[in-house]
Amino acid sequence: MQDILQEIVAHKRIEIQQQKAIIPPATLYANVEQMLADDPQPRRSMRESLANSASGIIAEFKRKSPSKGWIKEEGKPDVIPASYSKNGASAISILTDEKYFGGILRYIRIARPTVSCPILRKDFIVDEYQLYQAKMVGADAVLLIAADLTKEECSTLAKKAHELGLETLLEVHSEPELEYMGENIDMVGVNNRNLGTFHTDVANSYRLAALLPKDYVLVSESGISNPQTVRELREAGFRGFLIGETFMKTPDPGQALADFIAQVTQ
Numbered sequence: 359m360q361d362i363l364q365e366i367v368a369h370k371r372i373e374i375q376q377q378k379a380i381i382p383p384a385t386l387y388a389n390v391e392q393m394l395a396d397d398p399q400p401r402r403s404m405r406e407s408l409a410n411s412a413s414g415i416i417a418e419f420k421r422k423s424p425s426k427g428w429i430k431e432e433g434k435p436d437v438i439p440a441s442y443s444k445n446g447a448s449a450i451s452i453l454t455d456e457k458y459f460g461g462i463l464r465y466i467r468i469a470r471p472t473v474s475c476p477i478l479r480k481d482f483i484v485d486e487y488q489l490y491q492a493k494m495v496g497a498d499a500v501l502l503i504a505a506d507l508t509k510e511e512c513s514t515l516a517k518k519a520h521e522l523g524l525e526t527l528l529e530v531h532s533e534p535e536l537e538y539m540g541e542n543i544d545m546v547g548v549n550n551r552n553l554g555t556f557h558t559d560v561a562n563s564y565r566l567a568a569l570l571p572k573d574y575v576l577v578s579e580s581g582i583s584n585p586q587t588v589r590e591l592r593e594a595g596f597r598g599f600l601i602g603e604t605f606m607k608t609p610d611p612g613q614a615l616a617d618f619i620a621q622v623t624q
Contacts, residue, residue: 386487403525404527416577420451450476451477454479466495489519490522548579551580585618
């Protein structure tokens with residue numbers, strides 16, 4: 359199978375250049391700096407929310423995927439994230455990639471007033487411009503995917519994220535990528551989905567659990583559909599569990615989340 363990740367990242371770089379032509383970096387950066395000066399609101403900490411939660415569910419607003427196509431094309435950013443928040447999500451992940459995942463950056467801006475928990479901007483972040491975008495629309499944390507970046511790029515982006523008041527979730531898939539952990543990384547996520555083939559296997563979280571430092575908040579991502587799996591992953595040291603399709607494919611994602619959490623915490 360073609361390496362989907364390489365295709366997505368190549369398109370993302372083109373997309374960012376197009377966005378910069380519309381809103382130049384200097385303009386965006388100045389707007390964010392002015393926003394921070396005018397209203398220095400405290401960050402909603404995703405790390406603390408996960409660490410203090412009995413379930414640790416990061417409910418994802420995910421309308422589409424490259425492997426399955428549309429999951430919920432009619433999903434509304436002013437409805438589903440609010441329902442997630444109401445029904446006990448520890449954090450909400452909002453996909454902002456349009457071509458491959460059916461997301462738009464402004465979905466975070468739309469959802470922000472409707473939810474009380476932290477929001478993660480989930481995208482393929484390869485440029486600091488995207489960090490300023492995330493801050494401007496109201497995200498609390500950003501995803502940094504090791505497979506997309508060199509260690510130096512990851513370190514630079516993580517530092518800039520912290521300067522902007524954004525927390526960082528570093529996503530790893532394999533042992534060599536554990537070298538990306540370091541200063542300015544708040545959470546470490548193990549993606550159970552191979553981003554080249556999109557095959558999922560929760561065993562990847564168990565495999566890397568023993569190698570992950572316990573002073574990070576650990577997150578298991580993708581392929582989780584059973585509350586018992588969450589309970590077992592918690593015993594292995596994980597405190598966050600990113601779940602999207604399991605909820606989004608149901609008629610009422612918020613209620614599906616509530617039912618799932620009830621089974622996790624029973």
